[in-house]
Amino acid sequence: xxxxxxxxxxxxxxxxxxxxxxxxxxxxxxxxxxxxxxxxxxxxxxxxxxxxxxxxxxxxxxxxxxxxxxxxxxxxxxxxxxxxxxxxxxxx
Numbered sequence: 001x002x003x004x005x006x007x008x009x010x011x012x013x014x015x016x017x018x019x020x021x022x023x024x025x026x027x028x029x030x031x032x033x034x035x036x037x038x039x040x041x042x043x044x045x046x047x048x049x050x051x052x053x054x055x056x057x058x059x060x061x062x063x064x065x066x067x068x069x070x071x072x073x074x075x076x077x078x079x080x081x082x083x084x085x086x087x088x089x090x091x092x
Contacts, residue, residue, distance in 0.1 A: 010054045010055070010057075010058050011051045011054055011055045011058070012051070013051075013054065014047050014050045014051050014054070015047060015051065018042060018047055022037070022039065022042065025037055072092070073090040073091055073092045074090065074091050074092075075088070075089075075090050076088060076089050076090070076091060
């Protein structure tokens with residue numbers, strides 16, 4: 001779950017900030033009696049590109065932050081030798 005939030009929470013940050021800004025701008029326009037802004041008035045391309053760039057940065061950071069804990073070896077699946085079943089094993 002933590003990896004899911006780490007991967008996707010930062011990507012949603014620009015959208016969340018935009019929605020908060022949009023809510024505040026609409027509220028201010030309603031108080032002043034001005035024309036309400038439309039959702040399509042926003043710089044959607046900039047919003048999407050910033051989310052995309054944040055996602056790339058998070059995936060790169062995630063790739064460098066995961067280590068393999070030293071699990072090196074050769075995996076041998078279970079197999080038959082004669083009539084005997086040999087279980088799976090990892091040999092160094």
